[in-house]
Amino acid sequence: MNLFNIKGKSVLITGASRGIGKTLALGFRDAGAIVYGAGSRPESIQWMESEGINGVVLDVRSETDAFQIIGKIKEKHGRLDTLINNAGIATNTPASGFKEEELQNIVQTNYVGVFRNCQAYYKHHKKEGGNIINVASVLGMVGSKLASVYSGTKGAVITLSKALAIEWCNNGYRVNVICPGLIDTDMTDMIKSKEAIISQVLAGIPMGKLGKPEDILGAAIYLTSDASSYMTGQTIVIDGGLTAQ
Numbered sequence: 001m002n003l004f005n006i007k008g009k010s011v012l013i014t015g016a017s018r019g020i021g022k023t024l025a026l027g028f029r030d031a032g033a034i035v036y037g038a039g040s041r042p043e044s045i046q047w048m049e050s051e052g053i054n055g056v057v058l059d060v061r062s063e064t065d066a067f068q069i070i071g072k073i074k075e076k077h078g079r080l081d082t083l084i085n086n087a088g089i090a091t092n093t094p095a096s097g098f099k100e101e102e103l104q105n106i107v108q109t110n111y112v113g114v115f116r117n118c119q120a121y122y123k124h125h126k127k128e129g130g131n132i133i134n135v136a137s138v139l140g141m142v143g144s145k146l147a148s149v150y151s152g153t154k155g156a157v158i159t160l161s162k163a164l165a166i167e168w169c170n171n172g173y174r175v176n177v178i179c180p181g182l183i184d185t186d187m188t189d190m191i192k193s194k195e196a197i198i199s200q201v202l203a204g205i206p207m208g209k210l211g212k213p214e215d216i217l218g219a220a221i222y223l224t225s226d227a228s229s230y231m232t233g234q235t236i237v238i239d240g241g242l243t244a245q
Helices: 019-030 042-051 065-077 100-125 148-167 186-192 195-203 214-224
Strands: 010-013 034-039 054-057 082-085 130-135 173-180 235-238
Touching: 010 019, 010 065, 019 034, 019 042, 019 214, 034 042, 034 065, 042 054, 065 100, 082 100, 082 214, 100 130, 100 148, 130 148, 130 214, 148 173, 173 214, 186 195, 214 235
Parallel strands: 010 034, 010 082, 034 054, 082 130, 130 173, 173 235
Antiparallel strands: none
């Protein structure tokens, strides 16, 4: 028996057009899952068609997108086995410099969108149960310069996940969190482009390097598989030792 087998499981991954989400979509496809990859724009998901991934346009800030898409997946496959809330945005704006539009965009994308997706999934599957993986960040656990609102939203995702894990446990739901550290994607370009900053960042990571998107895949497969069937309300940290200090 292969506890980590996810073949045939249906999975919806938000923020799948690039970075960690894209790597998860391709990795789950290779593991035999039925993958729905969500992007915010039609052009961001065009590549998926030729890669055996079902691309869907889902703006996580929408009040209705997730409910409609999850309903269609359930209608086609009988259920959605796992929802992975990965979509997120970040800026390096000083806390004193946030304008209202930028503030609301981050909060709506990183926190409200996660909640709405979870709620939509629950409404469709409250009789069948389900499995939710929320991708947060180590910056939701520790403070950092120029990350005030981002850190706040990711910390909120961690505690939201614990609350939902307790509230929905009797309905057959599991809710867990993956907290990546600094991963080498386009979201860290603003750090990598400044030599003085990246040197300082790497000095603070015991492993002395940025992580790769592939480093997140194993934990996501574990949380999707039957190997984690007794695990809920927990956070898996993948950060090269950054938060171990």
